[in-house]
Amino acid sequence: MTTALIEPTPELAAEADARFEGIADPVEQALAVLRWAGETFGDSFALTSSMADGLLAHLAARAHPGVQVIFLQTGYHFAETIGTRDWIASVMDIRVLSVEAEKTVAEQDAEFGPALHDRDPDLCCDLRKVQPLARTLAGFSAWGSGVRRDESVTRVGTKVVDWDAKRGMVKVNPLAAWNQDDVDAYVHEHQVPVNPLVEIGYASIGCAPCTRPVAPGEDPAPAAGPAAARWSAASTPRGDTPGMTRPQALSPEEVATAVAELTHWDGDVQGIYRRVEFPSFRAAVDAVVQIADVAEEMDHHPDLDLRYDCVRIAVVTHDAGGVTELDVELARRVDALFPGTNGD
Ligand code: SF4
Known part of the structure:
Protein backbone atom coordinates (compact mmCIF):
# COMPACT_ATOMS: atom_id res chain seq x y z
CA MET A 1 0.00 0.00 0.00
CA THR A 2 1.25 3.43 -0.91
CA THR A 3 1.33 6.05 1.81
CA ALA A 4 -0.84 9.12 1.12
CA LEU A 5 0.89 12.50 1.12
CA ILE A 6 -1.95 13.81 3.28
CA GLU A 7 -4.31 11.81 5.48
CA PRO A 8 -7.79 11.67 3.95
CA THR A 9 -10.49 13.15 6.19
CA PRO A 10 -14.11 14.29 5.80
CA GLU A 11 -13.00 17.86 6.55
CA LEU A 12 -10.42 17.77 3.79
CA ALA A 13 -13.05 16.54 1.33
CA ALA A 14 -15.59 19.18 2.38
CA GLU A 15 -13.05 22.00 2.11
CA ALA A 16 -11.97 20.88 -1.35
CA ASP A 17 -15.55 20.48 -2.55
CA ALA A 18 -16.41 24.01 -1.44
CA ARG A 19 -13.33 25.31 -3.24
CA PHE A 20 -13.90 23.53 -6.55
CA GLU A 21 -17.69 23.73 -6.69
CA GLY A 22 -17.39 27.41 -7.56
CA ILE A 23 -15.54 26.76 -10.83
CA ALA A 24 -18.15 27.30 -13.55
CA ASP A 25 -16.37 25.83 -16.55
CA PRO A 26 -16.77 22.02 -16.41
CA VAL A 27 -13.43 21.27 -18.05
CA GLU A 28 -11.54 23.64 -15.76
CA GLN A 29 -13.39 22.24 -12.76
CA ALA A 30 -12.56 18.64 -13.66
CA LEU A 31 -8.90 19.48 -14.27
CA ALA A 32 -8.67 21.37 -10.98
CA VAL A 33 -10.21 18.50 -9.01
CA LEU A 34 -7.95 15.93 -10.64
CA ARG A 35 -4.85 18.08 -10.18
CA TRP A 36 -5.68 18.54 -6.51
CA ALA A 37 -6.28 14.82 -5.99
CA GLY A 38 -2.99 13.94 -7.67
CA GLU A 39 -0.98 16.54 -5.77
CA THR A 40 -2.64 15.71 -2.45
CA PHE A 41 -2.60 11.93 -2.55
CA GLY A 42 0.06 11.06 -5.12
CA ASP A 43 0.14 7.34 -5.89
CA SER A 44 -2.55 6.79 -3.28
CA PHE A 45 -5.09 8.19 -5.72
CA ALA A 46 -6.70 6.17 -8.51
CA LEU A 47 -9.63 6.40 -10.89
CA THR A 48 -11.98 3.65 -11.98
CA SER A 49 -13.12 3.20 -15.57
CA SER A 50 -15.46 0.83 -17.38
CA MET A 51 -13.68 1.71 -20.63
CA ALA A 52 -16.81 3.06 -22.28
CA ASP A 53 -14.57 5.93 -23.34
CA GLY A 54 -11.34 7.63 -22.39
CA LEU A 55 -12.80 10.96 -21.28
CA LEU A 56 -11.94 10.81 -17.59
CA ALA A 57 -8.56 9.21 -18.31
CA HIS A 58 -7.76 11.97 -20.81
CA LEU A 59 -8.56 14.71 -18.30
CA ALA A 60 -6.63 12.91 -15.57
CA ALA A 61 -3.58 12.43 -17.79
CA ARG A 62 -3.54 16.19 -18.40
CA ALA A 63 -3.97 17.06 -14.74
CA HIS A 64 -1.88 14.33 -13.14
CA PRO A 65 0.27 12.46 -15.68
CA GLY A 66 0.83 8.82 -14.83
CA VAL A 67 -2.43 8.57 -12.90
CA GLN A 68 -3.56 5.03 -12.09
CA VAL A 69 -6.81 3.84 -13.71
CA ILE A 70 -8.50 0.75 -12.27
CA PHE A 71 -10.31 -1.51 -14.72
CA LEU A 72 -12.26 -4.47 -13.35
CA GLN A 73 -11.38 -7.33 -15.65
CA THR A 74 -14.32 -9.59 -14.88
CA GLY A 75 -13.42 -12.10 -17.57
CA TYR A 76 -16.72 -11.41 -19.30
CA HIS A 77 -15.89 -8.23 -21.18
CA PHE A 78 -16.47 -7.67 -24.87
CA ALA A 79 -13.36 -7.74 -27.03
CA GLU A 80 -14.16 -4.13 -27.94
CA THR A 81 -13.86 -3.11 -24.30
CA ILE A 82 -10.49 -4.78 -23.88
CA GLY A 83 -9.43 -3.10 -27.11
CA THR A 84 -10.58 0.27 -25.81
CA ARG A 85 -8.62 -0.27 -22.60
CA ASP A 86 -5.45 -1.03 -24.55
CA TRP A 87 -6.12 1.86 -26.95
CA ILE A 88 -6.47 4.33 -24.10
CA ALA A 89 -3.43 2.95 -22.29
CA SER A 90 -1.32 3.30 -25.42
CA VAL A 91 -2.19 6.93 -26.24
CA MET A 92 -2.49 8.50 -22.78
CA ASP A 93 -0.07 9.04 -19.93
CA ILE A 94 -1.88 6.76 -17.50
CA ARG A 95 -1.20 3.44 -15.77
CA VAL A 96 -4.02 0.93 -16.17
CA LEU A 97 -4.50 -1.53 -13.32
CA SER A 98 -6.51 -4.47 -14.67
CA VAL A 99 -7.97 -6.02 -11.56
CA GLU A 100 -9.09 -9.64 -11.76
CA ALA A 101 -11.32 -11.75 -9.56
CA GLU A 102 -9.71 -14.33 -7.30
CA LYS A 103 -11.05 -17.12 -9.50
CA THR A 104 -10.98 -17.29 -13.27
CA VAL A 105 -14.29 -17.78 -15.06
CA ALA A 106 -13.36 -21.45 -15.57
CA GLU A 107 -12.63 -21.89 -11.84
CA GLN A 108 -15.90 -20.15 -10.97
CA ASP A 109 -17.79 -22.40 -13.40
CA ALA A 110 -16.18 -25.44 -11.81
CA GLU A 111 -17.26 -24.37 -8.32
CA PHE A 112 -20.71 -22.90 -9.00
CA GLY A 113 -21.64 -24.33 -12.40
CA PRO A 114 -21.60 -22.51 -15.74
CA ALA A 115 -23.32 -19.18 -16.38
CA LEU A 116 -23.59 -18.13 -12.73
CA HIS A 117 -24.60 -14.71 -14.07
CA ASP A 118 -27.91 -16.19 -15.25
CA ARG A 119 -28.69 -18.05 -12.02
CA ASP A 120 -27.26 -15.82 -9.30
CA PRO A 121 -26.08 -12.51 -10.76
CA ASP A 122 -25.64 -11.03 -7.28
CA LEU A 123 -23.09 -13.66 -6.39
CA CYS A 124 -21.41 -13.36 -9.78
CA CYS A 125 -21.12 -9.57 -9.42
CA ASP A 126 -19.90 -9.92 -5.86
CA LEU A 127 -17.17 -12.35 -6.86
CA ARG A 128 -16.07 -10.61 -10.02
CA LYS A 129 -16.66 -6.93 -9.30
CA VAL A 130 -17.56 -5.93 -5.76
CA GLN A 131 -14.88 -7.91 -3.92
CA PRO A 132 -12.04 -7.13 -6.36
CA LEU A 133 -12.87 -3.42 -6.28
CA ALA A 134 -13.02 -3.39 -2.49
CA ARG A 135 -9.68 -5.22 -2.24
CA THR A 136 -8.05 -2.84 -4.69
CA LEU A 137 -9.38 0.40 -3.23
CA ALA A 138 -8.21 -0.70 0.22
CA GLY A 139 -4.71 0.13 -1.01
CA PHE A 140 -5.57 3.75 -1.79
CA SER A 141 -6.56 6.89 0.12
CA ALA A 142 -8.65 8.57 -2.57
CA TRP A 143 -10.47 7.41 -5.65
CA GLY A 144 -12.53 8.87 -8.44
CA SER A 145 -15.04 7.88 -11.07
CA GLY A 146 -16.93 9.44 -13.96
CA VAL A 147 -20.41 9.72 -12.42
CA ARG A 148 -22.49 12.72 -13.50
CA ARG A 149 -25.39 14.48 -11.85
CA ASP A 150 -27.49 14.32 -15.01
CA GLU A 151 -27.31 10.52 -15.22
CA SER A 152 -30.07 9.78 -12.73
CA VAL A 153 -32.20 11.23 -9.97
CA THR A 154 -30.01 9.43 -7.45
CA ARG A 155 -26.98 11.39 -8.60
CA VAL A 156 -28.30 14.94 -8.66
CA GLY A 157 -26.60 15.63 -5.34
CA THR A 158 -23.20 14.30 -6.40
CA LYS A 159 -20.35 16.45 -5.07
CA VAL A 160 -17.17 17.04 -7.02
CA VAL A 161 -15.24 16.03 -3.90
CA ASP A 162 -16.93 13.85 -1.31
CA TRP A 163 -16.13 11.68 1.68
CA ASP A 164 -16.58 7.95 1.15
CA ALA A 165 -17.32 7.02 4.75
CA LYS A 166 -17.82 3.36 3.89
CA ARG A 167 -14.22 3.06 2.79
CA GLY A 168 -12.68 5.92 4.80
CA MET A 169 -11.49 7.53 1.58
CA VAL A 170 -11.87 10.77 -0.32
CA LYS A 171 -14.00 10.29 -3.45
CA VAL A 172 -13.71 12.68 -6.38
CA ASN A 173 -16.29 13.04 -9.13
CA PRO A 174 -14.61 15.34 -11.65
CA LEU A 175 -17.46 14.97 -14.18
CA ALA A 176 -20.25 15.60 -11.67
CA ALA A 177 -21.33 18.87 -13.29
CA TRP A 178 -20.92 17.72 -16.90
CA ASN A 179 -23.81 17.11 -19.28
CA GLN A 180 -23.87 15.11 -22.51
CA ASP A 181 -23.12 18.20 -24.61
CA ASP A 182 -20.00 18.84 -22.52
CA VAL A 183 -18.92 15.23 -23.03
CA ASP A 184 -19.55 15.26 -26.77
CA ALA A 185 -17.71 18.57 -27.21
CA TYR A 186 -14.64 17.39 -25.28
CA VAL A 187 -14.52 14.01 -27.00
CA HIS A 188 -14.74 15.70 -30.40
CA GLU A 189 -12.20 18.41 -29.65
CA HIS A 190 -9.59 16.03 -28.21
CA GLN A 191 -10.41 12.98 -30.33
CA VAL A 192 -10.87 10.92 -27.19
CA PRO A 193 -11.13 7.14 -27.79
CA VAL A 194 -14.69 5.82 -27.49
CA ASN A 195 -15.62 2.15 -27.19
CA PRO A 196 -16.93 1.01 -30.62
CA LEU A 197 -19.92 -0.60 -28.87
CA VAL A 198 -21.21 2.88 -28.01
CA GLU A 199 -21.34 3.64 -31.72
CA ILE A 200 -23.62 0.66 -32.37
CA GLY A 201 -26.12 1.40 -29.64
CA TYR A 202 -24.77 0.18 -26.30
CA ALA A 203 -25.76 2.89 -23.86
CA SER A 204 -23.58 1.45 -21.10
CA ILE A 205 -20.63 -0.89 -21.24
CA GLY A 206 -20.48 -3.89 -18.94
CA CYS A 207 -20.03 -7.65 -19.05
CA ALA A 208 -21.20 -9.26 -22.29
CA PRO A 209 -23.79 -11.59 -20.70
CA CYS A 210 -25.47 -8.71 -18.89
CA THR A 211 -25.27 -5.92 -21.45
CA ARG A 212 -27.41 -5.36 -24.50
CA PRO A 213 -27.73 -2.60 -27.09
CA VAL A 214 -30.62 -0.16 -27.01
CA ALA A 215 -33.32 -1.18 -29.49
CA PRO A 216 -34.55 1.32 -32.10
CA GLY A 217 -37.11 3.54 -30.43
CA GLU A 218 -36.11 2.39 -26.93
CA ASP A 219 -35.09 5.04 -24.46
CA PRO A 220 -31.41 4.60 -23.65
CA ALA A 221 -31.76 6.57 -20.43
CA PRO A 222 -31.91 3.56 -18.10
CA ALA A 223 -28.23 3.13 -18.63
CA ALA A 224 -26.99 6.54 -19.53
CA GLY A 225 -29.51 9.30 -19.40
S1 SF4 B 1 -22.30 -8.00 -14.74
FE1 SF4 B 1 -23.03 -10.11 -15.16
S2 SF4 B 1 -21.24 -11.30 -15.86
FE2 SF4 B 1 -20.50 -9.36 -14.98
S3 SF4 B 1 -19.96 -9.89 -12.90
FE3 SF4 B 1 -22.07 -9.13 -12.83
S4 SF4 B 1 -23.44 -10.94 -13.11
FE4 SF4 B 1 -21.31 -11.53 -13.65
Whole structure:
Protein backbone atom coordinates (compact mmCIF):
# COMPACT_ATOMS: atom_id res chain seq x y z
CA MET A 1 0.00 0.00 0.00
CA THR A 2 1.25 3.43 -0.91
CA THR A 3 1.33 6.05 1.81
CA ALA A 4 -0.84 9.12 1.12
CA LEU A 5 0.89 12.50 1.12
CA ILE A 6 -1.95 13.81 3.28
CA GLU A 7 -4.31 11.81 5.48
CA PRO A 8 -7.79 11.67 3.95
CA THR A 9 -10.49 13.15 6.19
CA PRO A 10 -14.11 14.29 5.80
CA GLU A 11 -13.00 17.86 6.55
CA LEU A 12 -10.42 17.77 3.79
CA ALA A 13 -13.05 16.54 1.33
CA ALA A 14 -15.59 19.18 2.38
CA GLU A 15 -13.05 22.00 2.11
CA ALA A 16 -11.97 20.88 -1.35
CA ASP A 17 -15.55 20.48 -2.55
CA ALA A 18 -16.41 24.01 -1.44
CA ARG A 19 -13.33 25.31 -3.24
CA PHE A 20 -13.90 23.53 -6.55
CA GLU A 21 -17.69 23.73 -6.69
CA GLY A 22 -17.39 27.41 -7.56
CA ILE A 23 -15.54 26.76 -10.83
CA ALA A 24 -18.15 27.30 -13.55
CA ASP A 25 -16.37 25.83 -16.55
CA PRO A 26 -16.77 22.02 -16.41
CA VAL A 27 -13.43 21.27 -18.05
CA GLU A 28 -11.54 23.64 -15.76
CA GLN A 29 -13.39 22.24 -12.76
CA ALA A 30 -12.56 18.64 -13.66
CA LEU A 31 -8.90 19.48 -14.27
CA ALA A 32 -8.67 21.37 -10.98
CA VAL A 33 -10.21 18.50 -9.01
CA LEU A 34 -7.95 15.93 -10.64
CA ARG A 35 -4.85 18.08 -10.18
CA TRP A 36 -5.68 18.54 -6.51
CA ALA A 37 -6.28 14.82 -5.99
CA GLY A 38 -2.99 13.94 -7.67
CA GLU A 39 -0.98 16.54 -5.77
CA THR A 40 -2.64 15.71 -2.45
CA PHE A 41 -2.60 11.93 -2.55
CA GLY A 42 0.06 11.06 -5.12
CA ASP A 43 0.14 7.34 -5.89
CA SER A 44 -2.55 6.79 -3.28
CA PHE A 45 -5.09 8.19 -5.72
CA ALA A 46 -6.70 6.17 -8.51
CA LEU A 47 -9.63 6.40 -10.89
CA THR A 48 -11.98 3.65 -11.98
CA SER A 49 -13.12 3.20 -15.57
CA SER A 50 -15.46 0.83 -17.38
CA MET A 51 -13.68 1.71 -20.63
CA ALA A 52 -16.81 3.06 -22.28
CA ASP A 53 -14.57 5.93 -23.34
CA GLY A 54 -11.34 7.63 -22.39
CA LEU A 55 -12.80 10.96 -21.28
CA LEU A 56 -11.94 10.81 -17.59
CA ALA A 57 -8.56 9.21 -18.31
CA HIS A 58 -7.76 11.97 -20.81
CA LEU A 59 -8.56 14.71 -18.30
CA ALA A 60 -6.63 12.91 -15.57
CA ALA A 61 -3.58 12.43 -17.79
CA ARG A 62 -3.54 16.19 -18.40
CA ALA A 63 -3.97 17.06 -14.74
CA HIS A 64 -1.88 14.33 -13.14
CA PRO A 65 0.27 12.46 -15.68
CA GLY A 66 0.83 8.82 -14.83
CA VAL A 67 -2.43 8.57 -12.90
CA GLN A 68 -3.56 5.03 -12.09
CA VAL A 69 -6.81 3.84 -13.71
CA ILE A 70 -8.50 0.75 -12.27
CA PHE A 71 -10.31 -1.51 -14.72
CA LEU A 72 -12.26 -4.47 -13.35
CA GLN A 73 -11.38 -7.33 -15.65
CA THR A 74 -14.32 -9.59 -14.88
CA GLY A 75 -13.42 -12.10 -17.57
CA TYR A 76 -16.72 -11.41 -19.30
CA HIS A 77 -15.89 -8.23 -21.18
CA PHE A 78 -16.47 -7.67 -24.87
CA ALA A 79 -13.36 -7.74 -27.03
CA GLU A 80 -14.16 -4.13 -27.94
CA THR A 81 -13.86 -3.11 -24.30
CA ILE A 82 -10.49 -4.78 -23.88
CA GLY A 83 -9.43 -3.10 -27.11
CA THR A 84 -10.58 0.27 -25.81
CA ARG A 85 -8.62 -0.27 -22.60
CA ASP A 86 -5.45 -1.03 -24.55
CA TRP A 87 -6.12 1.86 -26.95
CA ILE A 88 -6.47 4.33 -24.10
CA ALA A 89 -3.43 2.95 -22.29
CA SER A 90 -1.32 3.30 -25.42
CA VAL A 91 -2.19 6.93 -26.24
CA MET A 92 -2.49 8.50 -22.78
CA ASP A 93 -0.07 9.04 -19.93
CA ILE A 94 -1.88 6.76 -17.50
CA ARG A 95 -1.20 3.44 -15.77
CA VAL A 96 -4.02 0.93 -16.17
CA LEU A 97 -4.50 -1.53 -13.32
CA SER A 98 -6.51 -4.47 -14.67
CA VAL A 99 -7.97 -6.02 -11.56
CA GLU A 100 -9.09 -9.64 -11.76
CA ALA A 101 -11.32 -11.75 -9.56
CA GLU A 102 -9.71 -14.33 -7.30
CA LYS A 103 -11.05 -17.12 -9.50
CA THR A 104 -10.98 -17.29 -13.27
CA VAL A 105 -14.29 -17.78 -15.06
CA ALA A 106 -13.36 -21.45 -15.57
CA GLU A 107 -12.63 -21.89 -11.84
CA GLN A 108 -15.90 -20.15 -10.97
CA ASP A 109 -17.79 -22.40 -13.40
CA ALA A 110 -16.18 -25.44 -11.81
CA GLU A 111 -17.26 -24.37 -8.32
CA PHE A 112 -20.71 -22.90 -9.00
CA GLY A 113 -21.64 -24.33 -12.40
CA PRO A 114 -21.60 -22.51 -15.74
CA ALA A 115 -23.32 -19.18 -16.38
CA LEU A 116 -23.59 -18.13 -12.73
CA HIS A 117 -24.60 -14.71 -14.07
CA ASP A 118 -27.91 -16.19 -15.25
CA ARG A 119 -28.69 -18.05 -12.02
CA ASP A 120 -27.26 -15.82 -9.30
CA PRO A 121 -26.08 -12.51 -10.76
CA ASP A 122 -25.64 -11.03 -7.28
CA LEU A 123 -23.09 -13.66 -6.39
CA CYS A 124 -21.41 -13.36 -9.78
CA CYS A 125 -21.12 -9.57 -9.42
CA ASP A 126 -19.90 -9.92 -5.86
CA LEU A 127 -17.17 -12.35 -6.86
CA ARG A 128 -16.07 -10.61 -10.02
CA LYS A 129 -16.66 -6.93 -9.30
CA VAL A 130 -17.56 -5.93 -5.76
CA GLN A 131 -14.88 -7.91 -3.92
CA PRO A 132 -12.04 -7.13 -6.36
CA LEU A 133 -12.87 -3.42 -6.28
CA ALA A 134 -13.02 -3.39 -2.49
CA ARG A 135 -9.68 -5.22 -2.24
CA THR A 136 -8.05 -2.84 -4.69
CA LEU A 137 -9.38 0.40 -3.23
CA ALA A 138 -8.21 -0.70 0.22
CA GLY A 139 -4.71 0.13 -1.01
CA PHE A 140 -5.57 3.75 -1.79
CA SER A 141 -6.56 6.89 0.12
CA ALA A 142 -8.65 8.57 -2.57
CA TRP A 143 -10.47 7.41 -5.65
CA GLY A 144 -12.53 8.87 -8.44
CA SER A 145 -15.04 7.88 -11.07
CA GLY A 146 -16.93 9.44 -13.96
CA VAL A 147 -20.41 9.72 -12.42
CA ARG A 148 -22.49 12.72 -13.50
CA ARG A 149 -25.39 14.48 -11.85
CA ASP A 150 -27.49 14.32 -15.01
CA GLU A 151 -27.31 10.52 -15.22
CA SER A 152 -30.07 9.78 -12.73
CA VAL A 153 -32.20 11.23 -9.97
CA THR A 154 -30.01 9.43 -7.45
CA ARG A 155 -26.98 11.39 -8.60
CA VAL A 156 -28.30 14.94 -8.66
CA GLY A 157 -26.60 15.63 -5.34
CA THR A 158 -23.20 14.30 -6.40
CA LYS A 159 -20.35 16.45 -5.07
CA VAL A 160 -17.17 17.04 -7.02
CA VAL A 161 -15.24 16.03 -3.90
CA ASP A 162 -16.93 13.85 -1.31
CA TRP A 163 -16.13 11.68 1.68
CA ASP A 164 -16.58 7.95 1.15
CA ALA A 165 -17.32 7.02 4.75
CA LYS A 166 -17.82 3.36 3.89
CA ARG A 167 -14.22 3.06 2.79
CA GLY A 168 -12.68 5.92 4.80
CA MET A 169 -11.49 7.53 1.58
CA VAL A 170 -11.87 10.77 -0.32
CA LYS A 171 -14.00 10.29 -3.45
CA VAL A 172 -13.71 12.68 -6.38
CA ASN A 173 -16.29 13.04 -9.13
CA PRO A 174 -14.61 15.34 -11.65
CA LEU A 175 -17.46 14.97 -14.18
CA ALA A 176 -20.25 15.60 -11.67
CA ALA A 177 -21.33 18.87 -13.29
CA TRP A 178 -20.92 17.72 -16.90
CA ASN A 179 -23.81 17.11 -19.28
CA GLN A 180 -23.87 15.11 -22.51
CA ASP A 181 -23.12 18.20 -24.61
CA ASP A 182 -20.00 18.84 -22.52
CA VAL A 183 -18.92 15.23 -23.03
CA ASP A 184 -19.55 15.26 -26.77
CA ALA A 185 -17.71 18.57 -27.21
CA TYR A 186 -14.64 17.39 -25.28
CA VAL A 187 -14.52 14.01 -27.00
CA HIS A 188 -14.74 15.70 -30.40
CA GLU A 189 -12.20 18.41 -29.65
CA HIS A 190 -9.59 16.03 -28.21
CA GLN A 191 -10.41 12.98 -30.33
CA VAL A 192 -10.87 10.92 -27.19
CA PRO A 193 -11.13 7.14 -27.79
CA VAL A 194 -14.69 5.82 -27.49
CA ASN A 195 -15.62 2.15 -27.19
CA PRO A 196 -16.93 1.01 -30.62
CA LEU A 197 -19.92 -0.60 -28.87
CA VAL A 198 -21.21 2.88 -28.01
CA GLU A 199 -21.34 3.64 -31.72
CA ILE A 200 -23.62 0.66 -32.37
CA GLY A 201 -26.12 1.40 -29.64
CA TYR A 202 -24.77 0.18 -26.30
CA ALA A 203 -25.76 2.89 -23.86
CA SER A 204 -23.58 1.45 -21.10
CA ILE A 205 -20.63 -0.89 -21.24
CA GLY A 206 -20.48 -3.89 -18.94
CA CYS A 207 -20.03 -7.65 -19.05
CA ALA A 208 -21.20 -9.26 -22.29
CA PRO A 209 -23.79 -11.59 -20.70
CA CYS A 210 -25.47 -8.71 -18.89
CA THR A 211 -25.27 -5.92 -21.45
CA ARG A 212 -27.41 -5.36 -24.50
CA PRO A 213 -27.73 -2.60 -27.09
CA VAL A 214 -30.62 -0.16 -27.01
CA ALA A 215 -33.32 -1.18 -29.49
CA PRO A 216 -34.55 1.32 -32.10
CA GLY A 217 -37.11 3.54 -30.43
CA GLU A 218 -36.11 2.39 -26.93
CA ASP A 219 -35.09 5.04 -24.46
CA PRO A 220 -31.41 4.60 -23.65
CA ALA A 221 -31.76 6.57 -20.43
CA PRO A 222 -31.91 3.56 -18.10
CA ALA A 223 -28.23 3.13 -18.63
CA ALA A 224 -26.99 6.54 -19.53
CA GLY A 225 -29.51 9.30 -19.40
CA PRO A 226 -31.91 11.14 -17.11
CA ALA A 227 -33.31 9.01 -14.37
CA ALA A 228 -36.88 9.97 -15.13
CA ALA A 229 -36.73 7.70 -18.15
CA ARG A 230 -36.45 4.67 -15.87
CA TRP A 231 -39.92 5.32 -14.63
CA SER A 232 -42.44 3.17 -16.36
CA ALA A 233 -46.16 3.77 -16.54
CA ALA A 234 -46.62 0.02 -16.82
CA SER A 235 -45.47 -0.46 -13.24
CA THR A 236 -47.72 2.11 -11.62
CA PRO A 237 -48.81 0.53 -8.35
CA ARG A 238 -52.26 0.58 -6.82
CA GLY A 239 -52.87 3.73 -4.82
CA ASP A 240 -50.58 6.02 -6.75
CA THR A 241 -51.76 9.29 -8.18
CA PRO A 242 -53.16 8.77 -11.69
CA GLY A 243 -50.43 9.56 -14.16
CA MET A 244 -47.70 9.03 -11.59
CA THR A 245 -45.17 6.41 -12.58
CA ARG A 246 -42.89 4.10 -10.65
CA PRO A 247 -39.26 3.16 -11.30
CA GLN A 248 -38.26 -0.21 -12.66
CA ALA A 249 -36.02 -2.67 -10.87
CA LEU A 250 -32.32 -2.02 -11.34
CA SER A 251 -29.97 -4.68 -12.67
CA PRO A 252 -27.60 -6.46 -10.23
CA GLU A 253 -24.76 -4.41 -11.64
CA GLU A 254 -26.63 -1.15 -11.14
CA VAL A 255 -27.57 -2.08 -7.58
CA ALA A 256 -23.97 -3.01 -6.79
CA THR A 257 -22.80 0.35 -8.15
CA ALA A 258 -25.48 2.25 -6.21
CA VAL A 259 -24.61 0.45 -2.96
CA ALA A 260 -20.91 1.13 -3.49
CA GLU A 261 -21.66 4.84 -3.88
CA LEU A 262 -23.97 5.06 -0.89
CA THR A 263 -22.23 5.76 2.35
CA HIS A 264 -23.70 3.33 4.82
CA TRP A 265 -25.78 0.80 2.94
CA ASP A 266 -25.41 -2.81 1.96
CA GLY A 267 -27.59 -5.25 0.06
CA ASP A 268 -28.46 -6.55 -3.37
CA VAL A 269 -31.37 -6.63 -5.81
CA GLN A 270 -33.56 -8.17 -3.11
CA GLY A 271 -33.23 -5.08 -0.95
CA ILE A 272 -30.79 -2.58 0.51
CA TYR A 273 -30.43 -1.96 4.20
CA ARG A 274 -28.66 0.07 6.84
CA ARG A 275 -28.46 0.00 10.65
CA VAL A 276 -28.15 3.17 12.70
CA GLU A 277 -27.41 3.25 16.40
CA PHE A 278 -28.65 6.15 18.54
CA PRO A 279 -27.70 7.40 22.00
CA SER A 280 -31.01 6.30 23.50
CA PHE A 281 -34.29 4.49 22.85
CA ARG A 282 -36.07 7.84 22.72
CA ALA A 283 -33.61 9.15 20.08
CA ALA A 284 -34.18 6.00 18.02
CA VAL A 285 -37.95 6.50 18.19
CA ASP A 286 -37.54 10.12 17.05
CA ALA A 287 -35.38 8.87 14.18
CA VAL A 288 -38.16 6.54 13.06
CA VAL A 289 -40.50 9.53 12.88
CA GLN A 290 -37.97 11.47 10.82
CA ILE A 291 -37.61 8.55 8.41
CA ALA A 292 -41.38 8.24 8.20
CA ASP A 293 -41.70 11.91 7.26
CA VAL A 294 -39.21 11.53 4.41
CA ALA A 295 -40.77 8.24 3.31
CA GLU A 296 -44.30 9.67 3.24
CA GLU A 297 -43.05 12.62 1.23
CA MET A 298 -41.71 10.14 -1.33
CA ASP A 299 -44.79 7.92 -1.13
CA HIS A 300 -42.45 5.11 -0.19
CA HIS A 301 -42.47 2.90 2.87
CA PRO A 302 -39.32 1.15 4.07
CA ASP A 303 -39.30 -1.66 6.62
CA LEU A 304 -38.18 -0.26 9.97
CA ASP A 305 -37.02 -2.54 12.77
CA LEU A 306 -36.51 -0.77 16.10
CA ARG A 307 -34.49 -2.67 18.74
CA TYR A 308 -33.81 -0.52 21.79
CA ASP A 309 -31.43 2.17 20.46
CA CYS A 310 -30.85 0.68 17.01
CA VAL A 311 -32.96 1.10 13.86
CA ARG A 312 -32.59 -1.20 10.88
CA ILE A 313 -33.92 0.30 7.65
CA ALA A 314 -34.60 -1.99 4.68
CA VAL A 315 -35.85 -0.72 1.32
CA VAL A 316 -37.10 -2.47 -1.79
CA THR A 317 -39.92 -1.77 -4.24
CA HIS A 318 -41.76 -5.07 -4.13
CA ASP A 319 -44.16 -4.33 -6.95
CA ALA A 320 -41.19 -3.57 -9.22
CA GLY A 321 -39.59 -6.88 -8.23
CA GLY A 322 -36.41 -5.46 -6.73
CA VAL A 323 -34.40 -2.42 -5.79
CA THR A 324 -35.23 0.68 -7.84
CA GLU A 325 -33.89 4.20 -8.09
CA LEU A 326 -36.66 5.26 -5.73
CA ASP A 327 -35.12 2.97 -3.08
CA VAL A 328 -31.66 4.37 -3.70
CA GLU A 329 -32.98 7.92 -3.46
CA LEU A 330 -34.67 7.11 -0.15
CA ALA A 331 -31.39 5.64 1.10
CA ARG A 332 -29.62 8.85 0.16
CA ARG A 333 -32.18 10.90 2.07
CA VAL A 334 -31.81 8.69 5.12
CA ASP A 335 -28.04 9.15 4.93
CA ALA A 336 -28.59 12.90 4.81
CA LEU A 337 -30.64 12.63 8.01
CA PHE A 338 -28.10 10.42 9.79
CA PRO A 339 -24.66 11.00 8.30
CA GLY A 340 -22.87 9.17 11.12
CA THR A 341 -21.51 5.67 10.96
CA ASN A 342 -23.56 2.52 10.98
CA GLY A 343 -24.44 0.90 14.22
CA ASP A 344 -22.85 -2.36 13.26
S1 SF4 B 1 -22.30 -8.00 -14.74
FE1 SF4 B 1 -23.03 -10.11 -15.16
S2 SF4 B 1 -21.24 -11.30 -15.86
FE2 SF4 B 1 -20.50 -9.36 -14.98
S3 SF4 B 1 -19.96 -9.89 -12.90
FE3 SF4 B 1 -22.07 -9.13 -12.83
S4 SF4 B 1 -23.44 -10.94 -13.11
FE4 SF4 B 1 -21.31 -11.53 -13.65
